[in-house]
Amino acid sequence: MLRHLRIAAALLLSTALSSAHAETGAEAWLRYAPVPNPARYSSLPSRIILTGDTPVDHAAASELQRGLSSMLGRRFTVESFRPAEDAIVLTDISALKRSFVVEQSGPAIEGDSFRIATLHNGPHTVVAVAGGTAQGELYAAFHLLELVASDRPLPKDERQSPSAPIRWVNEWDNMDGTIERGYAGRSIFFDNGHVRADLTRAGQYARLLASVGINGCTVNNVNASLTMLAPETNNEVARIADQFRPWGVRLSLSVDLSSPQTIGKLATFDPLDPAVARWWQTKVDEIYKAIPDFAGFVVKADSEGRVGPSQYGRTPADAANVLAHALAPHKGVVLYRGFVYNHHLDWNDKKADRARAGYDNFRALDGKFLPNVIIQVKHGPIDFQAREPVSPLFAALQQTPQAIELQTPQEYTGQQRHMVFLIPMWKWVLDTDLRAGGRSTPVKEIVEGKSFHQPGEAQKNAGGYISVVNVGLEENWLYHPMALANLYGYGKLAWNPDLSSEQIIDSWTRLTFGNNPEVVSTINKLQLGSWQAYENYTGPLGIGTLTNILGVHFGPGIESAEHNGWGQWFRGEKDGIGMDRSIATGTGYIGQYPPELAARYESLKTCLDDLLLFMHHVPYNYKLHSGETVVQHTYDTHYLGAATAASYVSAWQRLHGLVDEQRYTQILALFTYQAGHAIVWRDAVNDWFHRVSGIDDSQGRVGHHPNRIEAESITSEGYTSVDVDPWETASGGKAVVCKVAAGCTLTSKLTQAAGTYDIAVQYFDLRTGVSHFDLLINGRSVVTFAADASLPPAVVRPLLDGQTSTRYTAHGISIHPGDTLELRGKPDLTVHTSAPGQDAASRSPNGDRPDVDRRELAPVDYIELGPDGPITPQ
Ligand code: GCV
Numbered sequence: 001m002l003r004h005l006r007i008a009a010a011l012l013l014s015t016a017l018s019s020a021h022a023e024t025g026a027e028a029w030l031r032y033a034p035v036p037n038p039a040r041y042s043s044l045p046s047r048i049i050l051t052g053d054t055p056v057d058h059a060a061a062s063e064l065q066r067g068l069s070s071m072l073g074r075r076f077t078v079e080s081f082r083p084a085e086d087a088i089v090l091t092d093i094s095a096l097k098r099s100f101v102v103e104q105s106g107p108a109i110e111g112d113s114f115r116i117a118t119l120h121n122g123p124h125t126v127v128a129v130a131g132g133t134a135q136g137e138l139y140a141a142f143h144l145l146e147l148v149a150s151d152r153p154l155p156k157d158e159r160q161s162p163s164a165p166i167r168w169v170n171e172w173d174n175m176d177g178t179i180e181r182g183y184a185g186r187s188i189f190f191d192n193g194h195v196r197a198d199l200t201r202a203g204q205y206a207r208l209l210a211s212v213g214i215n216g217c218t219v220n221n222v223n224a225s226l227t228m229l230a231p232e233t234n235n236e237v238a239r240i241a242d243q244f245r246p247w248g249v250r251l252s253l254s255v256d257l258s259s260p261q262t263i264g265k266l267a268t269f270d271p272l273d274p275a276v277a278r279w280w281q282t283k284v285d286e287i288y289k290a291i292p293d294f295a296g297f298v299v300k301a302d303s304e305g306r307v308g309p310s311q312y313g314r315t316p317a318d319a320a321n322v323l324a325h326a327l328a329p330h331k332g333v334v335l336y337r338g339f340v341y342n343h344h345l346d347w348n349d350k351k352a353d354r355a356r357a358g359y360d361n362f363r364a365l366d367g368k369f370l371p372n373v374i375i376q377v378k379h380g381p382i383d384f385q386a387r388e389p390v391s392p393l394f395a396a397l398q399q400t401p402q403a404i405e406l407q408t409p410q411e412y413t414g415q416q417r418h419m420v421f422l423i424p425m426w427k428w429v430l431d432t433d434l435r436a437g438g439r440s441t442p443v444k445e446i447v448e449g450k451s452f453h454q455p456g457e458a459q460k461n462a463g464g465y466i467s468v469v470n471v472g473l474e475e476n477w478l479y480h481p482m483a484l485a486n487l488y489g490y491g492k493l494a495w496n497p498d499l500s501s502e503q504i505i506d507s508w509t510r511l512t513f514g515n516n517p518e519v520v521s522t523i524n525k526l527q528l529g530s531w532q533a534y535e536n537y538t539g540p541l542g543i544g545t546l547t548n549i550l551g552v553h554f555g556p557g558i559e560s561a562e563h564n565g566w567g568q569w570f571r572g573e574k575d576g577i578g579m580d581r582s583i584a585t586g587t588g589y590i591g592q593y594p595p596e597l598a599a600r601y602e603s604l605k606t607c608l609d610d611l612l613l614f615m616h617h618v619p620y621n622y623k624l625h626s627g628e629t630v631v632q633h634t635y636d637t638h639y640l641g642a643a644t645a646a647s648y649v650s651a652w653q654r655l656h657g658l659v660d661e662q663r664y665t666q667i668l669a670l671f672t673y674q675a676g677h678a679i680v681w682r683d684a685v686n687d688w689f690h691r692v693s694g695i696d697d698s699q700g701r702v703g704h705h706p707n708r709i710e711a712e713s714i715t716s717e718g719y720t721s722v723d724v725d726p727w728e729t730a731s732g733g734k735a736v737v738c739k740v741a742a743g744c745t746l747t748s749k750l751t752q753a754a755g756t757y758d759i760a761v762q763y764f765d766l767r768t769g770v771s772h773f774d775l776l777i778n779g780r781s782v783v784t785f786a787a788d789a790s791l792p793p794a795v796v797r798p799l800l801d802g803q804t805s806t807r808y809t810a811h812g813i814s815i816h817p818g819d820t821l822e823l824r825g826k827p828d829l830t831v832h833t834s835a836p837g838q839d840a841a842s843r844s845p846n847g848d849r850p851d852v853d854r855r856e857l858a859p860v861d862y863i864e865l866g867p868d869g870p871i872t873p874q
Contacts, residue, residue, distance in 0.1 A: 025476025028208055029511035029856055032070040032149065036515055041072055041148055043118075044127060045086040048078045051095040055246040056134035058140040059207075063091055064129070067145040088127045092137055096130045106159055108132075112215070112253060113161035116154075127154075133214070135248035142211040150510035155273040160496070164448045166374060166403050167494040168216035168252070168335075169209060172470055175225045181409050181553075183416040183794040184479040189219050195236035197499035203243035205471060210247035212491025217249050222300040222337065226262045238290040249294035253333075257301045257308055257319055257423050259283070270312040270683040271322040284326040296332035297323050298376065302361075303340045316340065316361065317368040326369040335403060335466065335831070336369075336391055338362055338377040344565040352426035353579070353587035354567025355381035358393040363592075367399040371456060374401045374463045379429045379443075381589070382568060384412050385544040386535045387425075389601070389611050392592035394443050395434040398452035403463035404430070404443065408478075408486045409470040412545040413534055415554050415794050416480040418674045419648065420534045421527035423489040424501045430493065435596040456713060465494035479794070480670055481663050484512065485527055501528060519658050522651055529644060536641025537681045540634045541624075542614035543578065544569045544691030546685055552795045555677065555802030556684035557726055571617060572692055578613035579629065590615060591599030609633075610669035620693035634689050635697045638682040645671075645678035676760070676807025684802055686727040691728075707867070709748050709821075711736040711860040719825070719860070722800070729802035730861045735764065737800075737857035743826040744858065750819045752865055758811050762825060762861040765789045765806040768798045769828030769856030775810055776822040783810040787856060798854040805861060815865065825858030 012724040023031070035041075050061040061078045065516070068076045076088075078206040089096065109115045110132035119126045129144055131137030139160075146667040147154060173187040175194070188201040196202075209217060219240055220228055224619045227233060241251040260279040269276055287294050301308030301319060309319040319334040327334060341357035358381055369375070375397055381390025384407040394402060406426055410513040413420040418490040430444040441451040447463020467490040478484055488511075489504045502524070509523045538556070539546040548557025549568050561568045571579055580586030582602055590601045600606045601615050620631040628636070648671040656664060686702045696702070710732050712721040718740040724730035738744035758783075761773060767789035774784045785808050831854055 003521065003798040014225075014435055015353070023660045025481050025484070025663060025666075026204075026582065027102055027486050028477060029508055030067075030145075030208065030211055031511065032067045032145070032289075032513055034073055034751055035071045035148060035151055037151065038072045038074075040151075043125065043156065044068065044072070044074050044154070045088055045125060045767050046074060047085055047087045048076055049085075049087045049089045049091075050078055050080065051089065051091040051099075052134050052137070054134045054184055056138050056248050057090070059210075059246040060129075060134070060138040063138075063207075064088070064090060064141045064145065067149065071145075071148050073743050086125045088129055090129045090137055090141060091131075092134060093130045093132055097127055101384065102158055106157075107161060109136065111161075112136045112139060112213070113159065114143065115157070115159045116140055116144055117157040138210055138248055139213055146211075146507065146511065150507050150513045150849050151537050162213055162460060162495050163444070163497055164403075164494070165489070166216065166333075166335075166464030167464065168218065168295075168368075168403075168464075169214055169408075169469045169490075170218040170222065170254070170405075170466055172221040172223070172409075172468060173219060174221050174223075178471055179470050180221050180223060181411045181468070182470040182472050184474035184477060185411060185845050188471060188473055189240055195233075199239060199243045201473065202240050205477070206244040206247035206249040206657060208477075208487075209249050209491065210284070211498050212488055213249060213784065214491050215248055216252055216295045217244060218254055218298045218335075220254050220788050222254045222298055223306065224256040224300070226256055226259065228253060229255060229259045229263050229510045231286070234287060234290040241291045241293070244292065250293050251291060252295040252298060253287075254300065255297045255323075268312070271309055271314050271318045272312070277322050277325065280322055283329065284323075284332070288330045288332075294330065294332060296327055296334055297814070298335045298336045298337065299323065303337070304343055308340070315365055315368070317365040317373075320373040321368075322371045324372045326404045328370065331372075335374050335376045337405070338375050338391070339405075341567070342565075343567070345567040347563050347565070347569070350580075351587050352567070352640060353581060353589050354569075354585060355579075355589050356580065356592065357381075358391055359396055359592040362393055363396040365400075366397045370398050374403050375721070376403045376405050376466055378407075379426070382544065386413055386420075386531070386538055387542050387610060387614075388544070389430050389542070389614060390432045390434070390443050390590075391433075394446045395436040395441060395594050398436070399454055401449055401463040402447050403748065404447045405556045406465070406467040406490060408467045408483075408490055410483065410486075411553050412547060413531075413839065414674070415552075416478055416483045417554075417670065417794065418534060418645075418677065419480060419482040419526065419530050419671070421482070421489070421505065421530045422486045423493065423503075424502050424528065425531050426490070426493060427497075427501055430497045433597075434594055434595045438594075438596060441594075441795060448497075465490070467494075481512075481667055482523075482530075482670075484508075513663075519655055526648055526651060533641045533644035533678075536637040537645065537678045537685070538641070538668075539685065540613070540637055541578075541609060541630065542611035544568060545746060546570075546688075549715045549741040551801075552797060552803055554797075556729055556793070557802050558684065558688045558728060559726060570613060572688075574692070576619040577692075578615070578617040578621070580617040586617075608689070620689070620695055624652035629695075631693045631695045632698055635686050635699070635702050638686050641677075642678040642682040644782065646675040646703050649675050672809070673806070676762075676809070677805070680729065680762075680802055680805045683731065683775075684726075703865070705731065705862075707865050709863045710734070710867070711823075711862055715747040716744065717747070719746060722859075724800050724861075726801065728732055729805055730800065731762065732862075735800055735861045736857050737859045738825050738827045739829070739857055740831055741822055741827070745825075746823045746860065748821045748863070750815055750821055751817055752815055754816045755814075756812050756814050757865045758809050758867070759811070759813050759821075760807050760809045760864040761785075762765070762805060762807050762864065763787055763825075764800045764804045764856075764859040764861065765798050765802050766800075766856045766859075768854040769830060771828050771856045771858035772826040773808070773858065774824040774826075776824065777813065777815065778820050782813050787858070800859050821863070823863060825860060827858040828856045829853055 114131040114136040129140045177186045177191040260266045260276045264279045324334045338358045340361045345352045485508045551563045581589035582590040621629045712734040719736035727733035765787040771787040
């Protein structure tokens with residue numbers, strides 16, 4: 001009794017404490033929560049002196065005032081310059097030099113660089129927060145705020161400079177308000193063919209971007225709307241630029257190369273036609289009238305159905321240059337995407353290889369681009385898979401600036417329904433040394449323009465970093481609170497790619513969840529291991545994410561990658577698996593790397609296990625460097641990955657009461673979902689390998705699920721058995737559905753030993769309806785739940801498959817041998833045209849299937865009593 005009272009009291013207290021601090025996540029990492037030890041910062045003067053008068057200066061000052069007052073619990077004021085006082089002086093470096101003697105040692109502070117130093121003005125302390133420009137000053141202010149928020153000491157004298165001039169984000173927003181590969185609601189910029197009336201979120205987003213040093217934002221989809229350059233759109237888009245301006249974020253647009261024809265009504269869009277060049281010049285001049293600080297254009301052409309210069313026998317250089325020429329007088333740039341490939345490849349051609357496309361299309365053009373053209377290269381040669389080698393194009397373009405394209409929206413990595421911290425993956429990419437010319441040329445140095453000599457102007461435009469982000473109207477921007485670490489980390493890496501993943505996550509966690517050591521160490525550990533865990537349960541050895549390539553790219557759908565023109569092939573045959581990309585016998589892709597790296601990948605002796613199946617075709621029983629066979633490694637890593645995902649739930653539960661209730665509950669639900677979906681992945685990949693290879697799991701797990709009751713093989717009233725397609729996404733390839741309005745029942749006599757069990761129901765949650773389930777033991781209901789798809793997936797998928805398979809677990813149910821277990825399912829027989837609570841906006845363009853039955857027929861795959869496989873990572 002006493003124990004119960006204590007627990008109840010503790011629960012009440014923790015609920016009271018945490019709900020008092022309920023948070024939506026809208027503030028992201030800029031929460032400015034009170035710090036544990038404000039005395040540590042008592043030497044910070046409360047007077048902020050602002051020397052400049054631009055919108056950026058004012059944004060910096062009010063941010064500093066707001067943040068410091070909130071975190072330190074005392075009032076900070078902003079004043080105009082008054083010497084001979086203790087003060088924080090927020091200034092550009094030239095004004096600082098005019099007022100104080102500033103020693104000249106150390107790197108110069110110019111442009112976006114900044115310096116924070118404690119100086120003395122007679123008896124007075126001056127904390128200089130100084131930038132090369134107002135923008136540098138803004139970055140300095142955010143840095144100072146971050147030091148305080150993460151409980152770190154203030155520097156005596158610190159200088160920082162960004163690694164590269166281009167630090168942009170791309171948003172794949174469409175003018176109708178949808179977002180391609182957006183997983184957090186509708187566009188913050190557009191609605192119904194126009195720029196939104198209320199752009200508050202656009203301004204807030206620019207503030208977030210600026211806080212991590214991002215200086216550019218492309219607001220529309222690279223699959224650009226043809227009306228984006230219509231004359232009436234200019235002034236609308238200018239309103240977004242107005243929101244960005246105080247934060248030093250410059251707006252850019254994706255453009256469709258056919259615009260001179262479609263919008264301009266010219267007979268052609270041939271880039272070498274003088275009328276086309278004139279059209280672009282006039283259009284660009286018009287844009288600059290509306291947006292004087294316009295940053296430039298992003299171009300996707302000759303790719304995935306977009307038209308391009310190939311239509312006229314012209315090259316990407318011809319197309320990029322006509323735009324660059326128009327932008328040059330205004331100091332604008334062209335980001336021309338290297339993502340040019342043929343998606344109608346011939347599957348039967350063993351030499352065909354999508355991975356070759358970037359290099360094959362661009363290498364010969366090196367040196368032919370105008371200086372303000374930057375080639376935007378996806379980090380891998382395919383498409384943001386959970387593991388890919390780096391694109392060989394990076395080493396091939398030695399006279400052309402390049403920017404690396406990363407993807408914060410987790411298109412192939414769990415779509416912000418799985419926690420996957422991408423920074424370790426991006427670090428792996430950026431640190432990859434391509435050994436161009438036999439010397440050290442890591443990707444990060446190539447994109448920063450440090451590795452190759454680029455003539456004249458091009459050196460100044462040295463590229464940098466781009467990430468697709470796709471924030472949406474969802475209050476916390478990206479849906480999964482943990483996904484915000486990827487946006488934060490992207491900005492940090494673009495500023496300084498030498499930061500470690502550990503440093504980045506440690507700061508993010510402190511800023512996002514506070515400085516409690518248990519909270520910080522738990523979240524850091526979970527995030528740092530999450531990429532590896534995801535890779536472990538979604539596809540081994542560089543094979544690519546084994547997702548449904550032809551659908552929404554979320555759950556497993558293994559063979560969808562094969563036998564079609566998209567070229568995301570892994571050639572899983574009877575004799576073995578993997579793409580042979582060798583020079584000797586394969587597609588020759590490996591030969592696109594500089595010789596040292598090519599030799600390393602070509603030889604099976606030296607090719608990393610992590611990339612084996614990307615580079616080579618090997619038998620299933622091929623022995624890896626680890627000593628394990630390919631197939632056994634696959635089984636083991638998939639069990640390990642799923643067990644790691646399961647461990648997130650218990651680790652998170654230990655933080656109850658230490659983080660606010662709102663985010664605690666949301667994350668608990670997401671982790672619970674992820675643990676269940678990781679099992680769907682694990683079983684789909686393992687069952688598929690098992691069937692194709694014919695080789696058993698040495699540990700006897702694959703295909704043996706002693707605790708599982710298949711829905712299609714137990715007594716049923718009303719339910720009918722259906723085949724699931726693809727077969728590997730349901731246990732035994734089958735599920736049951738109920739078309740009876742009153743409901744259907746599955747019944748099983750239990751033979752388990754007496755005890756307390758977790759009972760999992762594996763069902764399909766279609767988002768197009770809400771079925772209801774009731775689980776009963778001996779006629780008594782122990783739990784009811786609704787298949788209401790309030791969590792995954794982000795897109796409508798009206799099919800039973802790897803995207804919709806979902807697990808509900810009832811914990812601690814007492815069972816005796818001979819008990820009767822029943823599962824009653826009540827279908828939702830309404831025919832929905834779109835998902836309840838979700839409109840067409842968040843649908844993927846190719847994820848929707850208007851042809852299929854959209855009713856949710858309370859579908860069930862299996863019921864499982866007790867654990868399936870190891871429950872903790874070994
Ligand atoms: C914006 C992949 C994605 C597409 C995306 C394309 C690109 O194919 O699935 O949604 O289109 O890459 O980066 O252009």
